[in-house]
Amino acid sequence: xxxxxxxxxxxxxxxxxxxxxxxxxxxxxxxxxxxxxxxxxxxxxxxxxxxxxxxxxxxxxxxxxxxxxxxxxxxxxxxxxxxxxxxxxxxxxxxxxxxxxxxxxxxxxxxxxxxxxxxxxxxxxxxxxxxxxxxxxxxxxxxxxxxxxxxxxxxxxxxxxxxxxxxxxxxxxxxxxxxxxxxxxxxxxxxxxxxxxxxxxxxxxxxxxxxxxxxxxxxxxxxxxxxxxxxxxxxxxxxxxxxxxxxxxxxxxxxxxxxxxxxxxxxxxxxxxxxxxxxxxxxxxxxxxxxxxxxxxxxxxxxxxxxxxxxxxxxxxxxxxxxxxxxxxxxxxxxxxxxxxxxxxxxxxxxxxxxxxxxxxxxxxxxxxxxxxxxxxxxxxxxxxxxxxxxxxxxxxxxxxxxx
Amino acid sequence: xxxxxxxxxxxxxxxxxxxxxxxxxxxxxxxxxxxxxxxxxxxxxxxxxxxxxxxxxxxxxxxxxxxxxxxxxxxxxxxxxxxxxxxxxxxxxxxxxxxxxxxxxxxxxxxxxxxxxxxxxxxxxxxxxxxxxxxxxxxxxxxxxxxxxxxxxxxxxxxxxxxxxxxxxxxxxxxxxxxxxxxxxxxxxxxxxxxxxxxxxxxxxxxxxxxxxxxxxxxxxxxxxxxxxxxxxxxxxxxxxxxxxxxxxxxxxxxxxxxxxxxxxxxxxxxxxxxxxxxxxxxxxxxxxxxxxxxxxxxxxxxxxxxxxxxxxxxxxxxxxxxxxxxxxxxxxxxxxxxxxxxxxxxxxxxxxxxxxxxxxxxxxxxxxxxxxxxxxxxxxxxxxxxxxxxxxxxxxxxxxxxxxxxxxxxxxxxxxxxxxxxxxxxxxxxxxxxxxxxxxxxxxxxxxxxxxxxxxxxxxxxxxxxxxxxxxxxxxxxxxxxxxxxxxxxxxxxxxxxxxxxxxxxxxxxxxxxxxxxxxxxxxxxxxxxxxxxxxxxxxxxxxxxxxxxxxxxxxxxxxxxxxxxxx
Ligand SMILES: [Cu+2]
Numbered sequence: 027x028x029x030x031x032x033x034x035x036x037x038x039x040x041x042x043x044x045x046x047x048x049x050x051x052x053x054x055x056x057x058x059x060x061x062x063x064x065x066x067x068x069x070x071x072x073x074x075x076x077x078x079x080x081x082x083x084x085x086x087x088x089x090x091x092x093x094x095x096x097x098x099x100x101x102x103x104x105x106x107x108x109x110x111x112x113x114x115x116x117x118x119x120x121x122x123x124x125x126x127x128x129x130x131x132x133x134x135x136x137x138x139x140x141x142x143x144x145x146x147x148x149x150x151x152x153x154x155x156x157x158x159x160x161x162x163x164x165x166x167x168x169x170x171x172x173x174x175x176x177x178x179x180x181x182x183x184x185x186x187x188x189x190x191x192x193x194x195x196x197x198x199x200x201x202x203x204x205x206x207x208x209x210x211x212x213x214x215x216x217x218x219x220x221x222x223x224x225x226x227x228x229x230x231x232x233x234x235x236x237x238x239x240x241x242x243x244x245x246x247x248x249x250x251x252x253x254x255x256x257x258x259x260x261x262x263x264x265x266x267x268x269x270x271x272x273x274x275x276x277x278x279x280x281x282x283x284x285x286x287x288x289x290x291x292x293x294x295x296x297x298x299x300x301x302x303x304x305x306x307x308x309x310x311x312x313x314x315x316x317x318x319x320x321x322x323x324x325x326x327x328x329x330x331x332x333x334x335x336x337x338x339x340x341x342x343x344x345x346x347x348x349x350x351x352x353x354x355x356x357x358x359x360x361x362x363x364x365x366x367x368x369x370x371x372x373x374x375x376x377x378x379x380x381x382x383x384x385x386x387x388x389x390x391x392x393x394x395x396x397x398x399x400x401x402x403x404x405x406x407x408x409x410x411x412x413x414x415x416x417x418x419x420x421x422x423x424x425x426x427x428x429x430x
Numbered sequence: 431x432x433x434x435x436x437x438x439x440x441x442x443x444x445x446x447x448x449x450x451x452x453x454x455x456x457x458x459x460x461x462x463x464x465x466x467x468x469x470x471x472x473x474x475x476x477x478x479x480x481x482x483x484x485x486x487x488x489x490x491x492x493x494x495x496x497x498x499x500x501x502x503x504x505x506x507x508x509x510x511x512x513x514x515x516x517x518x519x520x521x522x523x524x525x526x527x528x529x530x531x532x533x534x535x536x537x538x539x540x541x542x543x544x545x546x547x548x549x550x551x552x553x554x555x556x557x558x559x560x561x562x563x564x565x566x567x568x569x570x571x572x573x574x575x576x577x578x579x580x581x582x583x584x585x586x587x588x589x590x591x592x593x594x595x596x597x598x599x600x601x602x603x604x605x606x607x608x609x610x611x612x613x614x615x616x617x618x619x620x621x622x623x624x625x626x627x628x629x630x631x632x633x634x635x636x637x638x639x640x641x642x643x644x645x646x647x648x649x650x651x652x653x654x655x656x657x658x659x660x661x662x663x664x665x666x667x668x669x670x671x672x673x674x675x676x677x678x679x680x681x682x683x684x685x686x687x688x689x690x691x692x693x694x695x696x697x698x699x700x701x702x703x704x705x706x707x708x709x710x711x712x713x714x715x716x717x718x719x720x721x722x723x724x725x726x727x728x729x730x731x732x733x734x735x736x737x738x739x740x741x742x743x744x745x746x747x748x749x750x751x752x753x754x755x756x757x758x759x760x761x762x763x764x765x766x767x768x769x770x771x772x773x774x775x776x777x778x779x780x781x782x783x784x785x786x787x788x789x790x791x792x793x794x795x796x797x798x799x800x801x802x803x804x805x806x807x808x809x810x811x812x813x814x815x816x817x818x819x820x821x822x823x824x825x826x827x828x829x830x831x832x833x834x835x836x837x838x839x840x841x842x843x844x845x846x847x848x849x850x851x852x853x854x855x856x857x858x859x860x861x862x863x864x865x866x867x868x869x870x871x872x873x874x875x876x877x878x879x880x881x882x883x884x885x886x887x888x889x890x891x892x893x894x895x896x897x898x899x900x901x902x903x904x905x906x907x908x909x910x911x912x913x914x915x916x917x918x919x920x921x922x923x924x925x926x927x928x929x930x931x932x933x934x935x936x937x938x939x940x941x942x943x944x945x946x947x948x949x950x951x952x953x954x955x956x957x958x959x960x961x962x963x964x965x966x967x968x969x970x971x972x973x974x975x976x977x978x979x980x981x982x983x984x985x986x987x988x989x990x991x992x993x994x995x996x997x998x999x
Contacts, residue, residue: 057878060875061878071807072807072811075807075808079802079808083798083799083802086794087795087798090765090769090790090791090794093769094769094772094790094791097769097772097775098777098779101709101772101776102777104779109933110710111963111965111969112709112710112711112776112963114711114962115964116713116714117716117718117767117770121766122715122766122767125762126759129762129763133758133801136801137755140751143807144806144807147807163585207580207584208581208584209578209675211740211813213882215811215879218811219811220810220811220813221810222741224675224741225580225675226669226673227669227675227676254880254889256880258813258814259814260573260574261581262502262503262506263502265884266885267887269889270889329502369501369503
């Protein structure tokens with residue numbers, strides 16, 4: 027802002043330029059250390075875009091702050107009796123054009139660059155795998171389909187559910203999402219990508235993982251290493267908890283993924299005979315872990331009652347209900363009896379509509395109840411398998427009755 | 431064109447303004463000055479409420495688990511009511527307080543165009559505030575200030591209905607107020623004051639009022655549908671019965687994005703006045719600042735969907751990114767013009783000026799993060815995270831609230847005839863500036879690292895950031911009370927202000943402090959340039975005002991035997 031065009035002093039301008047540009051670059055190189063790891067190819071592009079914006083924004087930040095502080099100290103008048111004014115300058119056309127043009131140019135660059143990143147992260151890839159996602163208060167369900175394996179019972183491709191997302195490095199994923207009660211949002215910070223799940227609409231998002239979650243390389247995919255799935259749209263009471271319950275497991279290789287997938291398909295086609303063993307295997311495929319604690323399966327949810335020792339308690343909850351009857355009720359009609367101190371937020375698991383995200387077959391219900399019955403202090407089951415079957419057969423749900 | 435006050439110089443040295451007393455503000459009054467003070471008092475009351483809620487939020491977030499609040503829903507009510515109160519019952523009414531008190535004075539008018547309507551608009555606020563707080567008796571709204579359905583229609587308790595009715599009333603209040611401002615500013619400028627001789631605060635209130643009149647009816651429409659869905663069994667937002675969940679989001683943001691400018695433009699106006707007066711230098715690029723307010727108001731209507739990038743159909747995302755980024759240009763013009771204004775001035779470190787400079791310095795951060803958020807791919811990562819919480823507070827606290835603070839220090843002497851204590855003012859500034867920065871800057875980091883907003887239960891790895899944020903926020907909370915104490919203390923003990931303690935050129939200073947019931951004795955003649963500092967004529971004008979109404983010392987002398995009674999008594 028040197029007014030005499032002939033006498034512009036070039037040195038301070040140079041210093042300011044070096045400090046702002048250098049500082050901007052420094053900020054842009056240091057900030058990414060705050061980020062979670064880059065786990066998708068989208069993350070790489072988005073981070074590069076962010077770094078460009080940081081370099082520009084950081085430089086601008088230093089420039090403006092520097093000018094404010096400089097002016098505040100340099101032009102300060104302390105003398106209370108000083109009645110003089112500053113020079114009557116009303117503007118400067120050149121300057122005003124410059125500081126209109128520079129932001130305009132920056133904006134154009136950012137728009138073009140952002141657009142190109144957007145196109146490249148949004149464009150459908152070849153050989154995409156589609157996984158269906160349903161969000162509900164306060165759990166996630168992922169549905170996988172084995173296109174080429176026919177389930178003899180349903181005569182359709184085998185489908186199975188899981189509360190977690192499994193994928194492998196370089197798999198082009200397409201998520202097809204919806205929500206059943208209120209909106210939610212799917213966000214994996216390591217993937218840098220987010221999409222809302224909307225009630226009554228189907229939305230989609232795509233990403234390609236590039237990093238295995240087996241970070242210590244022991245070949246075991248532990249929850250502590252997996253990427254947490256955050257819910258990023260306020261969905262009520264358990265919104266925070268909903269961001270802690272599901273994870274993304276990225277296998278290091280296609281083979282590992284295929285093994286896992288084959289096991290899961292096998293579970294559908296050849297369920298174990300013993301209901302308790304079957305219960306232990308299928309329970310993790312239902313979204314209970316987000317709300318309940320059950321140490322034997324590693325559940326840590328907080329918005330529902332602790333299920334440790336439920337086998338001992340179940341028969342004492344409702345007068346006239348045996349343990350098995352009570353547990354079956356709790357799952358088929360959770361609102362009929364509310365455990366004191368808890369809200370009626372547990373979803374109803376229904377038997378009459380296999381296409382519903384909350385579908386649970388009678389066979390699964392029996393196995394789950396059998397397993398929960400063994401959650402006793404002594405380790406002995408509190409129930410008898412034949413009475414469980416009776417209780418399950420008696421309990422009927424009609425879909426469309428979302429709450430009762 | 432006359433360049434000095436029109437009235438004979440030399441007589442009437444004593445302030446004849448009647449101070450505003452507590453009984454004035456508690457009752458019905460159509461005097462714009464009383465109404466201005468009424469707005470300010472109720473806004474400050476709700477500022478304390480909203481601030482206390484924020485303190486509870488930060489207390490809860492000291493640990494990753496739920497500990498202070500009984501459950502997640504109880505926590506959700508905290509930030510829902512915090513956001514709503516701060517926006518609709520603090521920033522907007524406080525801006526209206528300045529608008530009401532200052533605009534007629536700056537125009538040399540005796541009152542607003544429609545004094546009765548003005549009072550009516552104000553008196554809609556107390557019942558609305560009561561309704562909002564009454565939510566706690568029936569279970570308050572817990573769907574966030576944005577209250578997206580179906581959460582807000584099917585899963586939020588009855589307080590949500592009260593919430594909607596309350597905002598309905600507040601919206602009506604601001605529409606009526608805005609109409610009044612537009613008519614007043616368009617018609618009641620004194621002779622010699624064309625559009626471009628108007629103080630920039632009046633420009634800002636004009637731009638704000640235009641936005642309010644155009645946008646707030648959409649909010650009212652949306653709220654009506656929401657209330658019907660909740661109480662009358664309609665299904666506008668319920669997909670199961672043919673409704674649509676995005677309808678609300680679109681209508682809501684069509685109002686609420688412009689509402690950002692409703693909240694920040696008045697502060698821009700305050701800033702222009704404060705920077706010029708306390709740096710003793712003309713506004714740099716007056717026309718550009720005035721017109722960029724209008725540009726922001728217009729473009730601001732085309733960007734709403736950038737709040738819904740992650741919900742919006744993909745093909746609409748890029749157009750809204752472009753419009754959102756364009757807004758950076760007029761905003762940038764303003765920032766640089768303000769820098770040009772203080773550059774080379776004779777800067778007084780008054781508390782008003784410090785908050786003005788603090789505004790510039792913090793608002794810029796919000797502006798930069800705003801452009802980043804406008805970029806769709808980056809927004810996919812940080813949308814609905816603490817990065818956004820940080821951004822909006824840099825704009826609405828670092829911008830609007832700092833601006834309102836500057837306005838309080840600047841105009842309190844006019845309202846009460848007393849100066850706020852400068853030492854306390856500087857403490858207030860230092861605590862606010864530091865507390866604010868360390869509360870909100872680290873939120874960027876928490877958001878980038880992966881912390882969603884609106885959660886009481888979070889992953890333990892975010893705790894360090896949250897502890898830093900909470901501690902700084904407690905400092906910020908305390909800093910507010912320095913101001914409040916100062917405002918009460920100065921009523922009786924502040925230095926006598928005199929008519930024009932800042933030796934400013936705009937018309938509100940060309941009358942006694944507080945001004946008489948009719949604001950001016952006779953018709954005041956404005957100085958040809960509201961910011962024409964640095965000329966002989968300007969100095970002569972200021973001297974003429976002092977000769978007419980007395981210098982601070984004169985006024986202090988003459989009022990010594992019977993100290994002036996003051997506002998809020
Ligand atoms: Cu959710």
